[in-house]
Amino acid sequence: MKSAVVTFPASNCDRDMFDALEKITGKTPHHIWHQDSEIPDVDLIALPGGFSFGDYLRCGAMAARSPAIKAIMAHAERGGKVIGVCNGFQVLTEMGLLPGALMRNKSLKFACKTVQLKVENSNGTFTNAYSDGQVIDIPIAHHDGNYFADDEHWQDLKRTAKLPFVMSIKLVKQRMRQTPTDHKIILPVSLMNAAILLA
Amino acid sequence: MKARVHITLKNGVLDPQGKAIQHALDALGFSGVDDVRQGKYIELDLAETDKAAAKANVEEMCKKLLSNMVIENYSIDID
Numbered sequence: 619m620k621s622a623v624v625t626f627p628a629s630n631c632d633r634d635m636f637d638a639l640e641k642i643t644g645k646t647p648h649h650i651w652h653q654d655s656e657i658p659d660v661d662l663i664a665l666p667g668g669f670s671f672g673d674y675l676r677c678g679a680m681a682a683r684s685p686a687i688k689a690i691m692a693h694a695e696r697g698g699k700v701i702g703v704c705n706g707f708q709v710l711t712e713m714g715l716l717p718g719a720l721m722r723n724k725s726l727k728f729a730c731k732t733v734q735l736k737v738e739n740s741n742g743t744f745t746n747a748y749s750d751g752q753v754i755d756i757p758i759a760h761h762d763g764n765y766f767a768d769d770e771h772w773q774d775l776k777r778t779a780k781l782p783f784v785m786s787i788k789l790v791k792q793r794m795r796q797t798p799t800d801h802k803i804i805l806p807v808s809l810m811n812a813a814i815l816l817a
Numbered sequence: 818m819k820a821r822v823h824i825t826l827k828n829g830v831l832d833p834q835g836k837a838i839q840h841a842l843d844a845l846g847f848s849g850v851d852d853v854r855q856g857k858y859i860e861l862d863l864a865e866t867d868k869a870a871a872k873a874n875v876e877e878m879c880k881k882l883l884s885n886m887v888i889e890n891y892s893i894d895i896d
Contacts, residue, residue, distance in 0.1 A: 676885055683882060712885065719887040724833050766830060766888055 620660040622648040624690070626681040626709075630668035635703065639664065652684040660698070663690055667704025677720065677762045678708030687713050699743055704760060717775065718767030723760070730759040735783040745782045754783075818863045820875045821894040824884045825856035859883060871895050 621639045625632045639647045639662075648658050652670075657663060671680035681687075694700050694715055702710040710716045723729055732755050737748040748754065767775065826832050832854050839853040861878075865871040872895050879891040 675882070679882065679885070711887075717887075719885050721831070721888060722833055724831065726833050726837055764831075764833075768887070 619643045619662060620645060620648075620658075621662040621664060622650050622657050622660045623664050623666060624650040624652060624657075624686055624706075625666065626652040626668070626670035626684065628669045628672055629666045629705070631703075632666035632668070635664055635666045650686055652681065652686050655685040655689060657686065657689040657693060660693075662699045662701065663693055665690075665700070665702040665706025665709050667706055670705055670709065673705075673762075676712065678705055678710075678712040681705075681709045682712035682714075691715060701744065708762065717771040718765055720762050721764040721766050722762050723764050728759070728761045729763060732757050737782070738784045739782050742782045756783075818865055818868070818871050819896055820861040820863055820871060821896075822859040822861065822875065822879060822883060823856060823892045823894075824859065824879075824889050825892075826854060827888055827890055830888050856889075868895050 621643060623632055623636045623639065636647050636649070647664075648660060650657055650663075670678060674680060690700060691713065700710065700715065702708070702716075707716075708720050711719050734753050735756050737745055737750060737752045737754065740746055740748050740750045740752070826835075835853040835855045838855060839850055842850050842853070861875065863871050863874070865874060872893055875893050875895070879893065880886065884891040
């Protein structure tokens, strides 16, 4: 599998993402700078987390208007795979590739812990090594992870089975014995972690 | 020419920061504050001299960058 990692000013863990992809795929990923308007022909484009452009205005807002974004959109429209981790996911919503938006956590606190996700649809590209209903552990670390979509998009996500993972609040309560986080859902949060676990 | 842009959260979108402000006001003894919604204020100095053209231009800015239409509304004042 050929891949590319896009770095924005103030991205972080992009190097980890690069190393993980190299280890798993056996091929060196392309390094893409946000000002590059062309991305080589790859199977997967990965957007790392961090605090692109200092989180100014809204998280991911500036990054979503970078020259590299057009190439990412074109790649997605051709059926290419894209994954955004953390701030990378915020960029994907800000650029309009994914519906909804990520807002400030309801608690107003930075959330850093391991959460349990239930695999809702194991037919997806990012979930097909799991089975339906399987519960997996995923680490989270964010201040703006409160996913919001209006009713229309929310119903569409549920109806078309586009939700690969659903956060299991019951399981969180059982296992963690704490109150759940704000997440209603977490879409492909972390292929890196999932892929490393499977490797 | 100056443009003043207010970005506010849409009705129905949860505003935890607004809620925190409301609680803080209550704790300070300011009773009777039924709800608080917070937002952003952006001031732009424009070279444009035509008011209608300036407004149209700022409207584009709001749609493309300044606001996220999924969760936010904007209003523009030009003078």
